Amino acid sequence: MNTPSTLRRALLASAALLTCLATTGVQAQASYPNRPVRIIVGFPAGTGPDIVARLVAQRLSEGWGGQGVIVDNKPGAAGLIAASEAARAAPDGYTLLLAETGMLSIAPSTYSKLPYDPSRDFAPVSQVVGADFALLVNPQKVAAKNVKEFVSWVQQQKGLFMATFGAGTLGHFGAFKLGDVARIKPEPVHYKTTSDALGGLYSGDVHGVFASVGLSAPQVKSGKLLALGTTGPARASALPEVPTMNEQGYPSLEFSAWFGIVAPARTPPELRARLSADVQKAVQAPEARAKLEEAGFRATGTTAEEFVRIIAADRVTWGKVVAATGFKAD
Template identity: 75%
Template sequence: MKTPRKTHGPSRRQVLFTSLAAAALLTGATSTWADSYPTRPVRIIVGFPAGTGPDIVARLLAQKLSEGWGNMGVIVDNKPGAGGLIAASEAARAAPDGYTLMLGETGQLSIAPSSYSKLPYDPQKDFIPVSQVVSSDFVLLVNPQKVPAKNVKEFVSWTQQQKGLFLATFGAGTPGHFGAYMFGDAVKLKPEPVHYKSTGDALGGLFSGDVQGVFASVGLAAPNVKAGKLVALGSTGATRTNALPDVPTIKEQGYTSLEFSSWFGIVAPARTPADIVAKLNADIVRAMQSPDGRSKMEDAGFRVTGTSREAFANIISADTASWGKAVAATGFKAD
């Protein structure tokens, strides 16, 4: 009886060749995906209601991206609540295919890690920074029917005669929340932040006299100031905002320690293919640097940035550290 001939598995050379071929096919497929992306509508999740600063930025960006993608639909999906945490939680769980993005802001990505004891997402691990889109200063607004002040010093003097300093915020953990504390430190007063669920509710509290002031984004403040409904006492940036050039900064008015701002940028779920992220970054920067895209954002009161992926990641990291110190100074911690 003949002994059956022993069969051998593939040689090392064959295995190596097969692996290289598979890698080449995968690389080619991935490149093709990025070249053709997007082939269906892209969704941008926004953690705040329609008409707010983040919503305005998202819709202007969506319009420019859609035009650049051959009028491929870009859907802005508002998921308001919990200072943007609901939206961030949903975006973190989305499929990492480039078809669900989030317009993230300072509160969700840089402040929340310090202000919440438990977060349903990890800003560093669950998202890939794509590009910062715009930055925005804040404006201290008062209702002229309730507060007889035209500048910060008059406001501080008037407030000292009241029972307390009540400042509206658009939610716990937002820049305006901790900006209220920073303002209190600068003017030597102890503020009482009053948290509202939306900008509409907060402005309603300002009009009714339930609160004395609010730090609102320039984009939200400018229309109300120009219409004469509210008075802008000062802005929080290093320089005056182009949208309200006659409004001095708070630093100009003698409170040199007070300066803070916010930003909005696109992030993608972790594990989104690198070449799709690169294409998104290039398309966003192109959209924001176009004359039309830039002018529309600036007209809405925002400062156009349009950064690289690396620059945006560095901004998030640096602001996480700086806002962390501000949060720690207040002793605030939400569950």
């Protein structure tokens, strides 16, 4: 039978244990990071996501007193391989993922079964950048100087062949949004990479392509391709002379991708808050913003809560688009 003194001792022991655990947790947060942090990227070196991840890694390392931050490229399956590995990682802040729109907001609608749960397996930390697109055409093949003229031109052709940088990507679903505007069902022509898609544009095999502003800018500035409009909420700093879709009277063609840092679910709230603050500081620094804009991105650096809302809203938006196309990746 427990006596009052025995109960008191048990309660005191429990309180001491809880205090010890709490102190240990605080000390662990204070010493973070004390070994290299890994950022998994689901795309090859040299691509847009890789450029973003490496800039974030460099800035975080500098902010953490030179602690190593490693970018680990795990390309394949439109980023699903990288997302799956990150979802299984220990929730200790030492494995992060540079997520993108397709992984968390589009994949739930295009795949009947995913190797991870986009809603439950990740803790959003901060959206890093927004990535707008440009509608590119070959001026030697297409008689149009703006979106309205392009719509009239494709209606005369009685067909709309659009290159994409892969089935199930924003370029793919952007083609369907353009088809709605032109009142023509598009014929997506899927290429493995954006470079391959641009090759189809040069050869005249396709009429147009939605390519990221970062990849579009050099092609446009060289005069090889023409940008009819950009899809962002404002003109792209890399293509300031190109009007947005909204400016041209096509608000339904306003869409963007994003890249952001997420951690495995069950990452302690205190550590997640620390990571979010550090990523925001890294991205919003003037030098970092300038480099990201030079690469064709819109630097954002949101709070974790804002990023949660962005992911959820895009899941609804793109879910409707995917449903309208009837597309399934599996």
